[in-house]
């Protein structure tokens with residue numbers, strides 16, 4: 049048997065950190081209608097990357113059991129004071145990534161985050177939907193107002209249904225394609241509307257012009273009739 053001096057590590061299930069248990073209790077999943085997703089707590093490695101993260105969601109094929117990863121410092125007391133709304137918000141953000149593979153931070157992802165936050169309700173005296181940030185929508189920078197408005201409307205519609213979070217994610221994913229297609233058509237539709245308005249304005253201008261010309265003609269005719277009348281009277 050070959051031996052080595054190298055220590056090898058792998059994930060093992062450990063007891064849930066207290067701060068995490070308080071921030072993400074079992075009844076939260078009942079409200080979310082979501083199957084609990086495992087969480088892995090690790091410490092960001094210093095100096096390995098300029099990318100700073102509080103959590104991330106690796107592709108499922110790169111995980112042991114579909115887990116999402118959170119910064120261990122959030123649930124420890126050594127460096128930060130644990131905050132339930134922050135821990136829950138991080139967990140739900142990464143959970144939304146697990147539900148929406150291939151979407152990154154677009155309006156569809158933002159809508160799923162909002163569904164989870166709306167269903168989560170209030171944590172640590174904070175309505176969780178207030179934890180939604182523009183970061184959740186950053187891939188839509190060009191159409192941010194429309195993206196947020198769409199996501200807000202869809203999320204409110206779905207949050208109150210009996211659909212599971214996984215079903216909501218599927219519905220949102222399907223609707224997102226249609227919304228994107230409508231958005232792409234919008235410039236063409238706006239141009240067509242502008243063209244139609246231009247034609248209408250031109251027609252109105254022509255009508256007014258012709259009315260003005262006719263008014264002079266009638267005035268002239270009226271003057272001639274009047275003049276003839278006067279001449280006849282003087283005759």
Ligand SMILES: [Zn+2]
Nearest residue numbers: 141145152153
């Ligand atoms: Zn993210």
